[in-house]
Amino acid sequence: MKFFVDTAEIKDIRDLYATGLLDGVTTNPSLIAKSGRDFKEVIKEICETVPGPVSAEVASTEYETIMKEADVLRKLADNVVVKLPLTVDGLKACKALTGDGTKTNVTLCFSANQALLAAKVGATYISPFIGRLDDINIDGMQLIRDIRQIYDNYAFSTEILAASIRTANHVTEAALAGADVATIPPAVIYKLADHPLTKSGLEQFVKDWKGTGQSIL
Numbered sequence: 001m002k003f004f005v006d007t008a009e010i011k012d013i014r015d016l017y018a019t020g021l022l023d024g025v026t027t028n029p030s031l032i033a034k035s036g037r038d039f040k041e042v043i044k045e046i047c048e049t050v051p052g053p054v055s056a057e058v059a060s061t062e063y064e065t066i067m068k069e070a071d072v073l074r075k076l077a078d079n080v081v082v083k084l085p086l087t088v089d090g091l092k093a094c095k096a097l098t099g100d101g102t103k104t105n106v107t108l109c110f111s112a113n114q115a116l117l118a119a120k121v122g123a124t125y126i127s128p129f130i131g132r133l134d135d136i137n138i139d140g141m142q143l144i145r146d147i148r149q150i151y152d153n154y155a156f157s158t159e160i161l162a163a164s165i166r167t168a169n170h171v172t173e174a175a176l177a178g179a180d181v182a183t184i185p186p187a188v189i190y191k192l193a194d195h196p197l198t199k200s201g202l203e204q205f206v207k208d209w210k211g212t213g214q215s216i217l
Contacts, residue, residue, distance in 0.1 A: 001175045004022070004053070004181055006183040006184060007025070008032050013025055014049055024054060027042070029059060040072075040076060043056045043080065047076065047079050061089060063093055066093040081103040084097075084105070084123075086108050086109050091106070098124070099122075105125040115143075115147040115151075119150075127162075128143050128144060128147060131166040134166075145177045145178070147160050148178035168188060170188075
C-alpha cells in the first residue's frame with residue numbers, strides 16, 4: 001500500500017518524506033486555508049519536496065471553469081494530480097483531462113456507483129471517504145471492499161485511495177480491504193509505529209545496556 005500524507009503543512013511533509021514512508025501528498029481547499037498561505041505557492045513547494053503525486057483541488061463546480069483551473073494547476077509542477085469533484089461536471093472534466101495525459105483524483109466518493117463512474121472516465125485515483133461514512137453509521141470499509149471487487153471484475157486501472165482516515169485501525173482495515181493508497185493525517189502516520197510492547201521492550205533494552213557500562217561508539 002502506498003502512503004500519501006493529507007496535509008498542506010510543509011514541515012510535516014518534509015519530516016515524513018525524510019522517513020522514507022511517504023509516496024505522495026493530498027491537499028484540499030480546507031487544508032490550504034488552514035495553512036494560511038498562498039495556494040499556488042504551497043502546491044509548488046510541496047511538489048518540490050515530494051517527487052511523488054501531489055493532489056491539488058479545483059475550486060469550481062462547473063465544467064468550463066474546472067477545466068480552466070485544472071490547466072493552471074497542472075502547469076505548477078509535473079507531479080501535480082488534479083483533484084476533481086465527483087459530480088457530472090467533474091467526471092466530464094476527468095474524461096477530458098485523462099484524455100490528454102493529466103493525472104486525476106476524483107474526490108468525495110461515498111458510493112460504489114460513484115466509484116464505477118470515475119473508473120469509466122479514466123480517473124487515476126478515486127477517493128472514498130471512510131471516516132465521513134462512519135460518522136453517519138455507514139461502514140466505510142465496506143465501500144472500499146465493494147469498489148475493490150468492482151474494479152477487479154472489470155480490470156479498471158483506477159487506484160483506490162482511501163481518504164478521511166481517522167485512526168491507525170482505519171489504515172489496517174483499508175489495507176486488508178484492498179485499497180491501493182491511504183491518505184493519512186501526519187499524526188496518524190506516526191501512530192502506526194506505536195505499540196506498548198515495543199515501547200516497554202525498548203526501555204528494558206536501554207536499561208540493560210546501560211548496566212553493562214559499555215559503549216558502541
